[in-house]
Amino acid sequence: xxxxxxxxxPDGFLSVPVAAAGWLMMLVLVGVALRQTRDQLGExxxxxxxxxxAFVFAAQMINFPVAGGTSGHLIGGALVAxxxxxxxAVLVMTSVVGVQALLFQDGGLLALGFNVxxxxxxxxxxxxxxxxxxxxxxxxxxxATAVGAAAGAWLGVEAAAIATxxxxxxxxxxxxxxxxxxxxxxxxxIGIGEALITVGxxxxxxxxxPDLLGQPGRAATRGAGWVAAxxxxxLAVTLVSPLADPNPDGLERVAEDHGFIEAAQPPxxxxxxxxxxxxxxxxxxxxxxxxxxxxxxxxxxxxGLARLAVSRRKETTGAG
Amino acid sequence: xxxxxxxxxxxxxSLLHRLDPRIKVVVTLVLIVGIVMTPSAAWPAYALxxxxxxxxxxxxxxxxxxxxxxxxxxxxxxLAAATLMFTxxxxxxxxxxxxxxxxxxxxxxxxxxxxxxxxxxxxxxLAMTTPFTDLLWAxxxxxxxxxxxxxxxxxxxxxxxxxxEAERLMxxxxxxxxxxxNHRSGGSLGWRARVAGGMVGSLFLRSYxxxxxxxxxxxxxxxxxxxxxLDPPPLRWQAVVLGGVPLAALAIIQxxxxxxxx
Numbered sequence: 032x033x034x035x036x037x038x039x040x041p042d043g044f045l046s047v048p049v050a051a052a053g054w055l056m057m058l059v060l061v062g063v064a065l066r067q068t069r070d071q072l073g074e075x076x077x078x079x080x081x082x083x084x085a086f087v088f089a090a091q092m093i094n095f096p097v098a099g100g101t102s103g104h105l106i107g108g109a110l111v112a113x114x115x116x117x118x119x120a121v122l123v124m125t126s127v128v129g130v131q132a133l134l135f136q137d138g139g140l141l142a143l144g145f146n147v148x149x150x151x152x153x154x155x156x157x158x159x160x161x162x163x164x165x166x167x168x169x170x171x172x173x174x175a176t177a178v179g180a181a182a183g184a185w186l187g188v189e190a191a192a193i194a195t196x197x198x199x200x201x202x203x204x205x206x207x208x209x210x211x212x213x214x215x216x217x218x219x220x221i222g223i224g225e226a227l228i229t230v231g232x233x234x235x236x237x238x239x240x241p242d243l244l245g246q247p248g249r250a251a252t253r254g255a256g257w258v259a260a261x262x263x264x265x266l267a268v269t270l271v272s273p274l275a276d277p278n279p280d281g282l283e284r285v286a287e288d289h290g291f292i293e294a295a296q297p298p299x300x301x302x303x304x305x306x307x308x309x310x311x312x313x314x315x316x317x318x319x320x321x322x323x324x325x326x327x328x329x330x331x332x333x334x335g336l337a338r339l340a341v342s343r344r345k346e347t348t349g350a351g
Numbered sequence: 352x353x354x355x356x357x358x359x360x361x362x363x364x365s366l367l368h369r370l371d372p373r374i375k376v377v378v379t380l381v382l383i384v385g386i387v388m389t390p391s392a393a394w395p396a397y398a399l400x401x402x403x404x405x406x407x408x409x410x411x412x413x414x415x416x417x418x419x420x421x422x423x424x425x426x427x428x429x430l431a432a433a434t435l436m437f438t439x440x441x442x443x444x445x446x447x448x449x450x451x452x453x454x455x456x457x458x459x460x461x462x463x464x465x466x467x468x469x470x471x472x473x474x475x476x477l478a479m480t481t482p483f484t485d486l487l488w489a490x491x492x493x494x495x496x497x498x499x500x501x502x503x504x505x506x507x508x509x510x511x512x513x514x515x516e517a518e519r520l521m522x523x524x525x526x527x528x529x530x531x532x533n534h535r536s537g538g539s540l541g542w543r544a545r546v547a548g549g550m551v552g553s554l555f556l557r558s559y560x561x562x563x564x565x566x567x568x569x570x571x572x573x574x575x576x577x578x579x580x581l582d583p584p585p586l587r588w589q590a591v592v593l594g595g596v597p598l599a600a601l602a603i604i605q606x607x608x609x610x611x612x613x
Contacts (some may be wrong), residue, residue: 074576081505233547
C-alpha cells in the first residue's frame, strides 16, 4: 500500500511555487497531447479512452503477493502507451490521476500537476520510448515487444520515482540525499512488478486478440521520441546540475578578466536572475529548479522549431 | 491500492450540498493553496484553519470528527517527510537509534503533516458534498477541455462496473488458490506475476470489447462525437457571496499568521 502512495503526492508536501510549476507543465503537455490526438481522435476514440481509463483504475486493484506482506500491482502508464500510443496514454492517465485526486483524495489537488506529470506523462513516454527502441533494434517480434515493454515499464516507474524525489527535495520536504536513494531503491523493486504484469498482460492479449497489438499508427506516436528524450535529458541535467562547476562560464570569465562586465546591461526582464529562483533558499536546489525551467524553455523552443520545419517541408513538397 | 473503491459523496440537502459546484471547486482550490502557504510555525493559524474546515463540515452535516478522521488517509505518505526531523539543524530534543531529533526539525515535520491533513479535509468537503456529475460540468465551465470532459465522464460511468469486473477476477483467483496459515502458497514470484498479468490482460480485453459495444450503442442513439449536456445554470450572486465567506476567513487567518505568528 505504501509504495503506490509514495507516488501520489498529497497536498502539503510540495511548496506552492513547485506545485505551480507542476500545474504549468501539466497544462502545457496535456494541451500538446490534446492537439496531437485531435486528428486521430475520431468519435470512435472517446468511448475507448474513457473506458480504458476506468480499466486502468480497476487494474490497479489487481495485486499479487511479493514478499513480507507487500504486494505488487500496476500503475499502467507503459501498458496503455504500448497499446494506444503515448499521446492517447497521456490523456487516459491524466484522467485516471485526476479522478483519483478528485474522487478519492489519492494525491492532492494542488499537487495534481506533478502527479499527472510523474505518473501520467513521464511513465507513459519513457515506457513508450523504451518499447519503440526495442522494436526498432530487434524487429517487430513479440520478443521485442516483451523486452521493450518490460524495460519501459521498469524505467517509467523509476523515472517517475526520481522525479517525485526531486520535487519533494526542491520543496524542502525531504532532502535529496535521502529521498532520491529511498524512492529510487523502493521503486526499482516496484518497477519489477510493473514490468512483470505489463508483459503478462501483453502476452495474454497476444494469445487472444493479436490484432490489438499492432504498432499504434504514425499519428499516435508523432513527436513522442522528442518528448521522451527531452524528459530524460531534463531529469539527467537536473540530477547532475548541483555538481556542475561553480566557476563562471567562458564568456563571463573573459568579460570579468577584462573588466567590462560592469558595462554589461542587465536584461530588461530577469526571469531567472543568475539561474536562481528568488524564493528558494538552498543553492543546489535552486540550481535544480532553474535547470528544469531552462530545459523546458529550450525544449519548448526546439519543439516549436521542429514543428515549423516539418510544416514548411510539407508545404514545399505538397504532401505529408 | 488497497482502499475500497467507494464514492465519498454523502447525499444531503445542506447549504454546502446546494452551493454552486463552480464556486465549491474554486473555493476548495484557494483554501488548499492557503493551507499550504501557511508559515511553518504559525500553530494558532492551523488551529483556526481546522475550526474553519470543521465549521464547514458541520454546515454540510458531515460531522466534525468524522471529517477529521477520514482526512488521516494521506498520513502514510508522511514517511517521505520524516527525515526532516533528523536533517534540520536545531536543538536536540530526543535521540532515536542514535539519530538526533532537533526541535526545528520536529516543528517542520509537524507543519507538513498538519498542512497535508488540513488540505485533505478541504478536498474531502468538496467530494463529500458534490455529486461527480456536478463536479464534471463545473470543471467543464471552468475550461477543462471538452475531450477530457468526455473521457472523464465516460470513465466515471464505467468505473464501478469495471471495479466489479476486477473483483470478480480476484475472487475467481482466490477460489482456485488454496492457502493455509504459516504455509507459503502459490508458485514462484514470476508465476504469480504472470497470473496477475493475465488477469490484467483479461480485464483489458473485457474493457476494450465493452468500449466497442458502448460505441455501437452510442451510435445507435445518435452520437456524433459531441457529448450533449444542458447549459450550466447562470452563476447567482448569492452563491458568490457564500463562497466568499470561507475565503474571507482564510484571508483573516493568513493576515494574522503573517503579522504575529510567522
